[in-house]
Amino acid sequence: MRPKSHNSFNLKLFLMIVILAFFILFILRSTLSSSDQTNPPSPRAVSIPRTAKNDTCPLTCNKIPSSLSQALIHYSTSTITPQQTLKEISVTSRILDKKSPCNFLVFGLGHDSLMWHSLNHGGRTIFLEEDEAWIEQIKRRFPMLESYHVTYNSKVNQATDLMQVGKGPECTAISDPQYSMCQLALKTFPSEVYDIEWDLIMVDAPTGYYEEAPGRMSAIYTAGMMARNRRQGSGGTHVFVHDVNREVEDKFSREFLCEGYMKKQEGRLRHFVIPSHRDDLNKPFCPLLGKRS
Numbered sequence: 001m002r003p004k005s006h007n008s009f010n011l012k013l014f015l016m017i018v019i020l021a022f023f024i025l026f027i028l029r030s031t032l033s034s035s036d037q038t039n040p041p042s043p044r045a046v047s048i049p050r051t052a053k054n055d056t057c058p059l060t061c062n063k064i065p066s067s068l069s070q071a072l073i074h075y076s077t078s079t080i081t082p083q084q085t086l087k088e089i090s091v092t093s094r095i096l097d098k099k100s101p102c103n104f105l106v107f108g109l110g111h112d113s114l115m116w117h118s119l120n121h122g123g124r125t126i127f128l129e130e131d132e133a134w135i136e137q138i139k140r141r142f143p144m145l146e147s148y149h150v151t152y153n154s155k156v157n158q159a160t161d162l163m164q165v166g167k168g169p170e171c172t173a174i175s176d177p178q179y180s181m182c183q184l185a186l187k188t189f190p191s192e193v194y195d196i197e198w199d200l201i202m203v204d205a206p207t208g209y210y211e212e213a214p215g216r217m218s219a220i221y222t223a224g225m226m227a228r229n230r231r232q233g234s235g236g237t238h239v240f241v242h243d244v245n246r247e248v249e250d251k252f253s254r255e256f257l258c259e260g261y262m263k264k265q266e267g268r269l270r271h272f273v274i275p276s277h278r279d280d281l282n283k284p285f286c287p288l289l290g291k292r293s
Helices: 009-036 052-056 066-077 086-099 113-119 132-141 156-166 191-195 217-228 247-261
Strands: 103-107 124-129 146-149 200-203 237-242 262-266 269-274
Touching: 086 113, 086 200, 086 237, 086 262, 086 269, 103 113, 103 217, 113 124, 124 132, 124 191, 132 146, 156 217, 156 247, 200 217, 217 237, 217 247, 217 269, 237 247, 247 262, 247 269
Parallel strands: 103 124, 103 200, 124 146, 200 237
Antiparallel strands: 237 269, 262 269
């Protein structure tokens, strides 16, 4: 998910507006919360001595969270903008606006990671990255980001064979990916990745643009199984796949996230909402087209 350099003024402006809007909402929520908790008025007015602190700060101070301030500074000064376009980012940001604070799992770590972390302020956002050196570089700049180094055993040139494997009964059976018998399932993530109920999952990694790259076959499959194995009553898991203009991302997202669960495609980004299958093992792996869940 390491982005290319784009000098897109519109995208930078959009990011700053979104983060500023989130900050204003944070202030309004804090103000309303504090006003609800005020004590009943006393029959006698109480004179509060004016001190240097009172002159510069009201009784209730609403300070911008450090993650948001860093995001504003970063995106207002950086010449590198995220890999996704403004319209693509808007698809996910609209869902985050409704769901946050929530649990957000992102395959990949890059210059857009601070944006996703900030848009899910107060929630938990975890990034999974294949390049250990890149993790260290990003950590030095943004230590507040929670990221883990992960490895992939597949290669893009194995995609055709893995597609056939994924259609077998051991891969369509609903189970925790950590204990799955399916060759496509990713089983070596940190335990919290399997334990957390994810509200959103973004698949924008690993690398998949050349034949010897690991490709996103297993990431897409595992994201879909995490969603299906989620507890009932969750309202469905929002799964986003980027770079669907490429063959692997296109075919594997249609097959394992299902066209019947697809809600929207914007540019190179697809948005799926996958319901829990955990308590209804007779539910088909994919819904019939025209009968979306």
